[in-house]
Structure formats: C-alpha cells, structure tokens
Amino acid sequence: MTEPIHIISLGAGVQSSTMALMAALGQITPMPAAAIFADTQDEPASVYTWLDWLEKRLPFPVHRVTRGKLSSAALVMRTRKSDGSKFTTTDIPFWTLSADNQLGRITHRSCTADYKIAPLLKLARKLGGIKRGQKTVGVVQWIGISVDEISRMKDSRDQWAEHRWPLVEKRMNRHDCLMWMERNGYPKPPRSACVYCPFHNDGEWARLRDFEPAEFEKAVQFEKAVQTSKGNTQNFHSTPFLHRSCKPLSEIDFSTEEERGQINMFNNECEGMCGV
Numbered sequence: 001m002t003e004p005i006h007i008i009s010l011g012a013g014v015q016s017s018t019m020a021l022m023a024a025l026g027q028i029t030p031m032p033a034a035a036i037f038a039d040t041q042d043e044p045a046s047v048y049t050w051l052d053w054l055e056k057r058l059p060f061p062v063h064r065v066t067r068g069k070l071s072s073a074a075l076v077m078r079t080r081k082s083d084g085s086k087f088t089t090t091d092i093p094f095w096t097l098s099a100d101n102q103l104g105r106i107t108h109r110s111c112t113a114d115y116k117i118a119p120l121l122k123l124a125r126k127l128g129g130i131k132r133g134q135k136t137v138g139v140v141q142w143i144g145i146s147v148d149e150i151s152r153m154k155d156s157r158d159q160w161a162e163h164r165w166p167l168v169e170k171r172m173n174r175h176d177c178l179m180w181m182e183r184n185g186y187p188k189p190p191r192s193a194c195v196y197c198p199f200h201n202d203g204e205w206a207r208l209r210d211f212e213p214a215e216f217e218k219a220v221q222f223e224k225a226v227q228t229s230k231g232n233t234q235n236f237h238s239t240p241f242l243h244r245s246c247k248p249l250s251e252i253d254f255s256t257e258e259e260r261g262q263i264n265m266f267n268n269e270c271e272g273m274c275g276v
Ligand code: SF4
Pocket: 040, 092, 093, 111, 112, 115, 116, 192, 193, 194, 196, 197, 198, 199, 270, 273, 274
C-alpha cells in the first residue's frame, strides 16, 4: 500500500504560516508534498504580499486554487422559476437589520465550504491520486489550528483524507507561533480573511482602516453593493451589514466601549477553514 501524501492547508495567516515554515526546517515531519492556498480573491493585499514572500522560503510547492471572486459571486441574484423570487447561492454570514429594527444575522454560511474547502479538497484529491470511492487514506491534511482554538478541530468528512493538527501536537498557541517566528528571524504574518468578513472583530476593522485603507474601502463599497443587490429581492426583508451594530462600516467608531465589545467569531482568523 502506498503511503499517503501530506498536504498543508495554507490560510497564509499566523498559524498555518508558522506550521509551513516549521515543516520547511524539519521541525514537523514528514516534509509535506505541497501546500494549498484557497483564494477567495478578496484577501487584503498584505496576505498576497506575505504569500509571495512565504512561498520563496518553502521547499515544497504552494498551489493557489480559486473558485472565483467571492465578492462578485455574492452579488449575483438568481430567480426561482416556481414563484419568481430572488435568491443567491453564495451565503456570507452578514449581520442583518429588519424593517422593525431587529438585529439578526445570516446563520447559513456557504462561503467557507464553496470557496475555501471545496477547491482545496479538489486539488488535494488530484495530488493524492485519489480514486473514485476510495476508502483508504491517501492524503493527510495539515490544518493550522493552535491549542487556543481546539474547539475548531474536526475530523475529515472524506474517508480518503485524514486531518492532522501539528500545532496542537506541539501544544503551541497563537502567541507561541508569533514567538517562534520572531526567534527564527521571520516577519510577523498578517491576519488572513476576506477584507469584508463579518467575523472581523473591532480590532481587525480598525487595523484594516488604519493600515490598509484601500482594503477597508473595498469592504465599505462591498457593503453598499450587497445592500443594493439584496434590496432588489422580494424575499430578503432585512438589510445586510458587515458589522454587528448594523451601522454603515464607514460610520463606526471602532474605539468606543460598545463597539470594542464585539467578539471575534473566528477566535483567531480564517486560516483556510474560516473557523469551521
Ligand atoms: S473569511 Fe469570512 S467571508 Fe471569507 S470565506 Fe471565510 S467566513 Fe466567508
């Protein structure tokens, strides 16, 4: 029986970048066959710059896969033949404000599954030479979850794939990852997530606004575009927002006590699996 190949699920944030560099130095074994970065095409510029830097330091290939631009897909509205109502097949977990001022949120999220997990698994299958209906493990997928996020650990749904969490094996938390990077003379990795992700906490929104204003502006414009496209539907009676206060992103003072209270739904960051 052939040995399974090892693949890194590379979100290009702190944890998965640390994991990839540790593998490159032989501190996690065996050497992975490849890393896969599933690109929503909506990460901040800092993530793409970081990825360019990172892949030059890895002895294995970094494959970038994409299903397309998530923000464009989210604006496409379809029409049901049965009753003519409008719907979208791309669900981002927006916060919502109803006509009678009730705050809510879209609990069904398809962006992670469709734009991150599916393209990554498609290539992993190919690299592992997985046959249709294969029930033996052909791919060991390394996931950059650290010990402070162990609630996110989940086994693979596919029999041909097995999940592995090297940072948990090493009892490393996010801070340990940052310390490891510093000790090894590497720069601090960025946070990875779509620029408009409604899971951002206020610290991340403020960082984006202050340090990557062009990316923050993309989020502001995306919020407006989503409100326009959803507003044209007959079956979407609430207004979508990116921030849980359901105020326009450009008008929020992220430094107030009230706003700072927003929890970080990701725990840390998207890291290829968006907190699932
Ligand atoms: S970062 Fe946020 S918006 Fe982007 S795919 Fe993940 S959950 Fe969806």
